[in-house]
Amino acid sequence: MNQEYIPKGRAKTLARKxxxxxAASQKPAKKKxxxxxxxxxxxxxxxxxxxxxxxxVILFSSIFASILSPYPPGQIxxxxxxxxxxxxxxxxxxxxxxxxLSRVMHGGQVSILVGLGSALGAALVGVLLGAYFGYKGGWxxxxxxxxxxxxxSFPQIILVLLLVSITGQSLANLLIxxxxxxxGSVYRMTRAKMLSIREEEYVQALRAFGLSDFxxxxxxxxxNAIGPIAVNITLSTAMFILxxxxxxxxxxxxxxxxxxxxxxxxxxNNLSILQSNWWIWLPVGLVISLFVLSIxxxxxxxxxxTDPTQMG
Amino acid sequence: MLSYTIRRVLTLxxxxxxxxxxxxxxxxxxxxxxxxxxxxxxxxxNMSPEKMQEMRxxxxxxxxxxxxxxxxxxxxxRGDFGYSLTNGxxxxxxxxxxxxxxxxxxxxxxxxxxxxxxxxxxxxAVKRGGKSDNVLTVLGMVGxxxxxxxxxxxxxxIFAINLKWLPIGGRxxxxxxxxxxxxxxxxxxxxxxxxxxxxxxxxxxxxxxxDAMNKDFLKTARSKGLPKWRIYLLHGFRVALTPxxxxxxxxxxxxxxxxxxxxxxxxxxxxxxAFVAAVRGSNYPLVMMIALLxxxxxxxxxxxxxxxxxxxxxxxxxx
Amino acid sequence: xxxxxxxxxxxxxxxxxxxxxxxxxIRDVSFTARRGKTLCVVGESGCGKSxxxxxxxxxxxxxxxxxxxxINYYGRGEPIRMDKLDPDGExxxxxxxxxxxxxxxxxxxxxxxxxxxxxxxxxxxxxHNKGMxxxxxxxxxxxxxxxxxxxxxxxxxxxxxxxxSGGMRQRAMIAMAMACNPQLLLADEPTTALDVTVQAQxxxxxxxxxxxxxxAVILITHDMxxxxxxxxxxSVMYMGYVVEEGSVDEVxxxxxxPYTKALLSSIPVLGRGxxxxxxxxxxxxxxxxxxxxxxQFEPRCxxxxxxxxQAMPEREHVDGEHYVRCFRYKEVLKNE
Numbered sequence: 001m002n003q004e005y006i007p008k009g010r011a012k013t014l015a016r017k018x019x020x021x022x023a024a025s026q027k028p029a030k031k032k033x034x035x036x037x038x039x040x041x042x043x044x045x046x047x048x049x050x051x052x053x054x055x056x057v058i059l060f061s062s063i064f065a066s067i068l069s070p071y072p073p074g075q076i077x078x079x080x081x082x083x084x085x086x087x088x089x090x091x092x093x094x095x096x097x098x099x100x101l102s103r104v105m106h107g108g109q110v111s112i113l114v115g116l117g118s119a120l121g122a123a124l125v126g127v128l129l130g131a132y133f134g135y136k137g138g139w140x141x142x143x144x145x146x147x148x149x150x151x152x153s154f155p156q157i158i159l160v161l162l163l164v165s166i167t168g169q170s171l172a173n174l175l176i177x178x179x180x181x182x183x184g185s186v187y188r189m190t191r192a193k194m195l196s197i198r199e200e201e202y203v204q205a206l207r208a209f210g211l212s213d214f215x216x217x218x219x220x221x222x223x224n225a226i227g228p229i230a231v232n233i234t235l236s237t238a239m240f241i242l243x244x245x246x247x248x249x250x251x252x253x254x255x256x257x258x259x260x261x262x263x264x265x266x267x268x269n270n271l272s273i274l275q276s277n278w279w280i281w282l283p284v285g286l287v288i289s290l291f292v293l294s295i296x297x298x299x300x301x302x303x304x305x306t307d308p309t310q311m312g
Numbered sequence: 313m314l315s316y317t318i319r320r321v322l323t324l325x326x327x328x329x330x331x332x333x334x335x336x337x338x339x340x341x342x343x344x345x346x347x348x349x350x351x352x353x354x355x356x357x358n359m360s361p362e363k364m365q366e367m368r369x370x371x372x373x374x375x376x377x378x379x380x381x382x383x384x385x386x387x388x389x390r391g392d393f394g395y396s397l398t399n400g401x402x403x404x405x406x407x408x409x410x411x412x413x414x415x416x417x418x419x420x421x422x423x424x425x426x427x428x429x430x431x432x433x434x435x436x437a438v439k440r441g442g443k444s445d446n447v448l449t450v451l452g453m454v455g456x457x458x459x460x461x462x463x464x465x466x467x468x469x470i471f472a473i474n475l476k477w478l479p480i481g482g483r484x485x486x487x488x489x490x491x492x493x494x495x496x497x498x499x500x501x502x503x504x505x506x507x508x509x510x511x512x513x514x515x516x517x518x519x520x521x522x523d524a525m526n527k528d529f530l531k532t533a534r535s536k537g538l539p540k541w542r543i544y545l546l547h548g549f550r551v552a553l554t555p556x557x558x559x560x561x562x563x564x565x566x567x568x569x570x571x572x573x574x575x576x577x578x579x580x581x582x583x584x585x586a587f588v589a590a591v592r593g594s595n596y597p598l599v600m601m602i603a604l605l606x607x608x609x610x611x612x613x614x615x616x617x618x619x620x621x622x623x624x625x626x627x628x629x630x631x
Numbered sequence: 632x633x634x635x636x637x638x639x640x641x642x643x644x645x646x647x648x649x650x651x652x653x654x655x656x657i658r659d660v661s662f663t664a665r666r667g668k669t670l671c672v673v674g675e676s677g678c679g680k681s682x683x684x685x686x687x688x689x690x691x692x693x694x695x696x697x698x699x700x701x702i703n704y705y706g707r708g709e710p711i712r713m714d715k716l717d718p719d720g721e722x723x724x725x726x727x728x729x730x731x732x733x734x735x736x737x738x739x740x741x742x743x744x745x746x747x748x749x750x751x752x753x754x755x756x757x758x759h760n761k762g763m764x765x766x767x768x769x770x771x772x773x774x775x776x777x778x779x780x781x782x783x784x785x786x787x788x789x790x791x792x793x794x795x796s797g798g799m800r801q802r803a804m805i806a807m808a809m810a811c812n813p814q815l816l817l818a819d820e821p822t823t824a825l826d827v828t829v830q831a832q833x834x835x836x837x838x839x840x841x842x843x844x845x846x847a848v849i850l851i852t853h854d855m856x857x858x859x860x861x862x863x864x865x866s867v868m869y870m871g872y873v874v875e876e877g878s879v880d881e882v883x884x885x886x887x888x889p890y891t892k893a894l895l896s897s898i899p900v901l902g903r904g905x906x907x908x909x910x911x912x913x914x915x916x917x918x919x920x921x922x923x924x925x926x927q928f929e930p931r932c933x934x935x936x937x938x939x940x941q942a943m944p945e946r947e948h949v950d951g952e953h954y955v956r957c958f959r960y961k962e963v964l965k966n967e
Contacts, residue, residue: 021652
């Protein structure tokens, strides 16, 4: 009846974890090389480090595409059409004989610009409105809140396409549309954060000192919300890149003449290319996925490291 | 419960009014004569300018803006959605023809993502910190990072083009006699849409399950000597269910958004497909109507979710 | 062997492993629960009293474990080494809820909000009485609620926890615990979350249970007043150690540990008038990760001597059932 219980499976894993902590607690504490707790936490998160590396590699090969890429992106060579990958063309060539690798590198510039630009723009609008009206309250606050509700009750891609159909396709239009449809979530988050900070005593004290609303709001309160805002910017960059590629894939995003990741993969709409010329669309699809994944890894690490409820 | 429902419906109305007003404003500002999408094109073709003016007056187009808005709004309730610019079909008919396909696709996608997402999410929560949890978390992040269209293309290449197990696209064929034959068409688009939504559901159900597992009453359940499955499913998941239901509502916008892309890839003759075609062809009335329809569906879904939440959670019901 | 002993805890140590650190929350703890008697475990919050209860039920959270010691359960004839059981196994599940039942601190959160009270009591009955029908279980639930003094039990059995007041919820919680006539009732601060008037009612109920069901009760509390009312035996805990134990008379009349003494002089006694000299204990409980090297109470102790900084004193016999962990207990007793 009283058999010794031997932990199995999950219990065993946990037991091992406890043994490890036990062993570590016997030894004196190691000196911490990196003093910043947030940075240390982020670097101890293996996935976010991997993410950061992938992100930087893709980012730099796009930024310096004109130096690094083997061919000019638009160079048409009709005798080299639809070449499979070779030493000459690492990713092969497309229907017009353009080097796919060079196009992917240059395409990254526009796609990343759209993603990052829209995310920053949306964050700027959202944070400014959310911080100020969240602090001030009043009818303007309710009005802006209502407007954001209107925007957010649309499925995002429907609203984006609706606006695209009204404004027509162009890079600038797309950026504006993304900012217009994307500020709502940052706004709500910032506002909620400000509402909770507003009740804290130090804000009451600042107000008693007679500081101006602007100074209290942007100098003293906003920095407390910076962590979640940073996470939001990261994650919405990923989202906007996905949206840009989806729209361009549908042929409704950035005008087709401009090489973007979405526009490159657009040709896979053609069944024969999909079937027999995989090198035109598969690598760029992988690059998009990898890039977005790396941003998501970074965002996740950022979220964990800015979360003060987790000790470490 | 009834008063709760009524209160909830009442908050919905101003929102719908605002949005429909904006949509109407959008249509008014669009190029082209309003008559052109309120009258079928055949009629329009053999119409003299005088007749046109008469028509305008008859249709109330000379009336003040607000009056026109309300006329239009009441028209919507009577099913008068206007006409498509490209082929003159009444928009109601287009919607009637396309909606069933989108509903079919959405139904299966919702089913797949709900089942898969919750099962994996619970598994992840129960094994939190373990190897399977880590693998599932990374897989989930991979899932949200792959663009739906790319995932769809890869599936298309593998299962339709290379293996030839499933049809390349479309929804049905004239020669089909049973739903089963038609069902083969929906498998791939629904799986792609469903799987790409699974990651979100999984993440959500994991965290709400973890939340429930930290509750005191779960310890009570354990102190009663209940078996593990009972503790996790009847006590943990049952409480975690409320946020999961909420998520079904949140997924509706994703579903509509996703179907826009997926329907393109698999040539699925649904609303998303019609919407993209309308945007491409600058068919404004159809674009606006589909947008209005999707907003209405999203708002109604959130209403439904609130009511469902109240049904599941007795605390909300009695407030 | 004393036939009245239901549960015996011997030299139990439990550690928590959170945030990459090890915290041994209870150390070398021993106590005994006897049929028809109430053992009160007293101490400040964080002293390890609730952990002891979770350890007995084998309900410790993940990343915590019993490091050493024994938990012996005698309620089933031959002794069962509870500390050696699989915490998810068949036997421990039979014992939980069936042989040993537990009442939690906060009845607001300890009952599942989405099930009726009747469902939650029946669940316990059905789990431990194979072959019982659902309708029988519900009838039994009504009887239990009635026995716990809940008015209109037929109606209330179908209500949800949030429709109950705090006191009623704790009664329902006790009904649930008593459903299978447990040999041992573990009550973890059962009245802390309740109003003072309701507290008295719950204690009255628990005193009745002890005699009517002839169960052993372990009552965990931080309230010395509760101890004087209900206890037969007392264990005083401080920083994970049982610093003093004995019968209620021994401990309360002749406290041998400075901590017990300080605790007793920090609470008002009814009938001693308004001019009582109440003395709070000076200092604060140390951080569990920065413990004093010797006796845990030494930094706050009025009797502290140089040897107290060297090591935690061993358990010493005073007389009768009275034990203490103090180097200078004789001086403490004399000062009385």
